[in-house]
Amino acid sequence: AGSKRRNIWLDCDVGVDDAQALMLALSAPEVELVGVSAVHGNVGVTQVGRNIGRILTLCGRPEVPFFLGADEPLVAPSMDASYFHGEDGLGDRPDAFPPYSDVDLQSEPGHAAMHLAAAAQEHEGELTVVATGPLTNIALAAKVDEGFPQRVGRLIVMGGAEKEGNVTPTAEYNFHCDPESAHVVFRKFREVLLVSWECTLRHTLPAPWVAAWLAKPTAKARFMAAVMAKSLAYEQQRDAALEEGGDPAGGWNACDALAALLAVCNEALLEAEPRHCTVELQGANTRGMSVLQRPSAALPANTLLARKVCMQQYQRAMEAATD
Amino acid sequence: AGSKRRNIWLDCDVGVDDAQALMLALSAPEVELVGVSAVHGNVGVTQVGRNIGRILTLCGRPEVPFFLGADEPLVAPSMDASYFHGEDGLGDRPDAFPPYSDVDLQSEPGHAAMHLAAAAQEHEGELTVVATGPLTNIALAAKVDEGFPQRVGRLIVMGGAEKEGNVTPTAEYNFHCDPESAHVVFRKFREVLLVSWECTLRHTLPAPWVAAWLAKPTAKARFMAAVMAKSLAYEQQRDAALEEGGDPAGGWNACDALAALLAVCNEALLEAEPRHCTVELQGANTRGMSVLQRPSAALPANTLLARKVCMQQYQRAMEAATD
Amino acid sequence: AGSKRRNIWLDCDVGVDDAQALMLALSAPEVELVGVSAVHGNVGVTQVGRNIGRILTLCGRPEVPFFLGADEPLVAPSMDASYFHGEDGLGDRPDAFPPYSDVDLQSEPGHAAMHLAAAAQEHEGELTVVATGPLTNIALAAKVDEGFPQRVGRLIVMGGAEKEGNVTPTAEYNFHCDPESAHVVFRKFREVLLVSWECTLRHTLPAPWVAAWLAKPTAKARFMAAVMAKSLAYEQQRDAALEEGGDPAGGWNACDALAALLAVCNEALLEAEPRHCTVELQGANTRGMSVLQRPSAALPANTLLARKVCMQQYQRAMEAATD
Amino acid sequence: AGSKRRNIWLDCDVGVDDAQALMLALSAPEVELVGVSAVHGNVGVTQVGRNIGRILTLCGRPEVPFFLGADEPLVAPSMDASYFHGEDGLGDRPDAFPPYSDVDLQSEPGHAAMHLAAAAQEHEGELTVVATGPLTNIALAAKVDEGFPQRVGRLIVMGGAEKEGNVTPTAEYNFHCDPESAHVVFRKFREVLLVSWECTLRHTLPAPWVAAWLAKPTAKARFMAAVMAKSLAYEQQRDAALEEGGDPAGGWNACDALAALLAVCNEALLEAEPRHCTVELQGANTRGMSVLQRPSAALPANTLLARKVCMQQYQRAMEAATD
Numbered sequence A, B, C, D: 001a002g003s004k005r006r007n008i009w010l011d012c013d014v015g016v017d018d019a020q021a022l023m024l025a026l027s028a029p030e031v032e033l034v035g036v037s038a039v040h041g042n043v044g045v046t047q048v049g050r051n052i053g054r055i056l057t058l059c060g061r062p063e064v065p066f067f068l069g070a071d072e073p074l075v076a077p078s079m080d081a082s083y084f085h086g087e088d089g090l091g092d093r094p095d096a097f098p099p100y101s102d103v104d105l106q107s108e109p110g111h112a113a114m115h116l117a118a119a120a121q122e123h124e125g126e127l128t129v130v131a132t133g134p135l136t137n138i139a140l141a142a143k144v145d146e147g148f149p150q151r152v153g154r155l156i157v158m159g160g161a162e163k164e165g166n167v168t169p170t171a172e173y174n175f176h177c178d179p180e181s182a183h184v185v186f187r188k189f190r191e192v193l194l195v196s197w198e199c200t201l202r203h204t205l206p207a208p209w210v211a212a213w214l215a216k217p218t219a220k221a222r223f224m225a226a227v228m229a230k231s232l233a234y235e236q237q238r239d240a241a242l243e244e245g246g247d248p249a250g251g252w253n254a255c256d257a258l259a260a261l262l263a264v265c266n267e268a269l270l271e272a273e274p275r276h277c278t279v280e281l282q283g284a285n286t287r288g289m290s291v292l293q294r295p296s297a298a299l300p301a302n303t304l305l306a307r308k309v310c311m312q313q314y315q316r317a318m319e320a321a322t323d
């Protein structure tokens, strides 16, 4: 029955692994992708919108509505991070099929935060929100609609670091981009399912699997191979330079897709632990740090920290994403 | 011709002097009060809404639309300041005419920030926004509609301190309540007309004038006398305790009404100076401080600091407010 | 030959485990304890001095010079932490042998930081400094004698946390007590051998071993049993209350003694890793945090992070301490 | 009788106006200059020491002992400010009489902070300390000798801003150079006589007076004319560029000499007000700000803020300095 379909909203800053998250969600059975929203991050929000339109075109899903949201953090000015994902966020292969010139899809008018808040009203208690970029849109939705945090059924966030950041010694990229929004989210939501930077490092897709995945004779696999080329080359270079850390055999950490998996397939979450999380706003070395503590009476759990995800289900879902 | 009327929006946290600001705006000739929005501050936003409804009832202006906005600061948790304005924000005289029980007016649905952004679209370049509470609604309107700051014709803010705060050594109440929103406003708007705490101290309404004003045989004057009683008593007690500072003969600083005057009567502004203003977010003693500098190439003017206001026009407008 | 003896200075805030560190150093062969200095921390500096005198009396070593140092942090006001170690820092057993009333030893005149700097001049390049309290004295020695950091042969510090603090979510006690001093130390010294909070947790002395150790028929063991009673009871209660973490069978983490072991017996250090360390001075949740990073060209190693210590040598040295 | 002589210690970062302060103190009747200490600031501490030796040579006072102190702030790394006072701190006229090559005087061994603390012990309650540079030496003396703040008879500090800084919007140079030391000083001393940046601006030596002063046919006046040339040219250029502020006719603000005057001639202080002062350590715009408040029970006065100084006595003392 249609009523059993899972309603999902994806808020993202596409971004290669956001693209993978979106393709995973589009291919998942029994999932209704209620909306997709763009947020600043890897690239500016306008480009994120173009990238969302391109993925929807690639996947033949023009009916999925998408929206532009915040083009800068809640309080601080923007940072720039185009070095990693390329200038267009998708590996700078504008010609790869579907080329930008073939993409007609347009974002809907109105700020994404308003549409997200409206969707949570329409699907009260039944909407899973997956956030794979800076949390500005989520925080804004909570600020312009105070009932929003309670109405969202589940909030799954890719972000934060348990011990060591990937941008600063203590801060992960998404939280570092907009610490105030991350702070607001953990203050307003009763429970965030958190897929941390370290969690994604523990769930690397092995290099041979990735090679086979990209070699599939499908349009989606060809597209993925094109947009990942730059990132893969960068990572190989970095791995060669590093003494330690990471899978020595390489592989791919599809951070955002791992979060999307938990939205479409709850059973894939094998282990998780309750935590209290707050996001540090100050400090010469600690702005944007996710401060995680074991819950106490004074600081009750507001976070479920994902520990272990089923690699079989993950790989199966990733397979489906490019079929 | 109606098209010459000045379009004004008042965002306030009523509050006795916000009530005076609203009554001043309602009584001003050639003014179209496009909307009134409530923000947290002196009391919670729901109570602010009730107070707006009560003033509109008192003034026989049920057609003016009003809206509820933010009930807490943009990022940090709320502070409480009910000690000064009384528990209901209007001197705790719920029985005074019109008693709360006689007020039927309801706020319009939807968040005030959205309605404010829509009003700025409708009256592009022709809307004067007066903000007499914490700047949360203004900041949110700028965040959910990036064109908002450019569309607003004028923004007049009561807030900030030039040298010494009234809540902390460095911070004025409205900015101290929500430093992040104030920070955002000065980062996004090209020019804020700022009525600082010290500016209001330089424009005290003399005690004899106030006494005569409250003694007028009108419903509005009687209401004002009732709701000001608590604050006047508090101030007299404080003045007696202070060694120095303030008008020795007492008097009343209607901070918010002074800002409203500049909205309805531009010519009342006799002197003002350009400044660069930013709002400090950190510091053991300086969070919420308005950091004012003479403009430079690196830090161009974003603020017009009100220096001198015409007391005749101020008193005339205040007279009209309670006629 | 006497010239081969290892010259050691112990800076401590006695404290039960500081007492164990001092007794360990006093009993170590081939060690010349050049001086002992007192710093604020578990108790005030005057009481720390009394406790040092008591231990020297217990161990029959009245010739060892000791000095009083800082009674408060470098910049901030003092904190209090008497809850754990008891009001006198040694488990509140003033009557246990040797009772305070029998202790005649007096600290030498002059600030400990000056004496420490002088000792480093006398034993240039040959002095090992062990710091088991807040780092105020060490920082002050570096400030009043700019050559001090280079003259010290080795600096071993018990302090800092690799992932989770024991006072705040991010800060360990010694660093939390005086973040500015810890910051200065890591800025001025080329290499600090750091025994972190987690390192001490990985080197718990097993409960049965502790029981046997305390049951020895010696004056030193009897003293130790008396002064540890309160802490052991507190820890048992806490362990019972905790869901997880720590050795389920209990045991004792003699944090400061572990650092002292590495001073007297270099070979006991089995594994260590170079790091860059800086100490965060700000943050709502991060003040006093030891920010550890893998070294880079921009941030070269200034820290050797102790990973693994030989438990046999540790237990043997602890045995000797109470023989 | 010699016992009536006023004992003065000058701590300075010479610096043209520090040189004026030193010359003023050397020429004052009934003053015993107990010691002079060098602190980092306008130039490095070694160069400050050379400059002190040069001034003592110029004034024929080789018997006055001087000492080198801190070469960097208490906690943070150094800043550089050689742009204003020239690379050698004295206008880069190494050849002017007496040239550096003729200066034989050497600083005494040992850190200035120790000597200062010893002097306060020797002259307990009778020593006036004048600090005209960053407060690092003063703070260190208070840290290595906890009785120091009580033993000092008077502490006169040139530093801090009442409203607007001269380095940042909120911070004056000396406090900005070492906020932590300034913070410590106001926390430890019962009363600091503070000569703020604004106070020095209110006591400008008029341009004609300065011209006559520099034209005197004395060696000291010739030296002064030489070392001031660069600063005077810089200030004329700046005044021409400024729209407003400062004496339109120019003139000279001998900030440090004004503080020295109050040490040698107590009656020159015509007006002063008690304040509570603390120094902000954080903030994007406020680090190093002197936060001044009217005293209260919670925050009692620790500062006497100089308001008005006798210009006649000031000019007379300055005359004597170059006679």
Ligand SMILES: [Ca+2]
Pocket (backbone or CB within 6 Å): A012, A013, A014, A015, A017, A018, A041, A132, A133, A256
């Ligand atoms: Ca992303």
Ligand SMILES: [Ca+2]
Pocket (backbone or CB within 6 Å): B012, B013, B014, B015, B017, B018, B041, B132, B133, B256
């Ligand atoms: Ca108000």
Ligand SMILES: [Ca+2]
Pocket (backbone or CB within 6 Å): C012, C013, C014, C015, C017, C018, C041, C132, C133, C256
């Ligand atoms: Ca200790």
Ligand SMILES: [Ca+2]
Pocket (backbone or CB within 6 Å): D012, D013, D014, D015, D017, D018, D041, D132, D133, D256
């Ligand atoms: Ca100076």
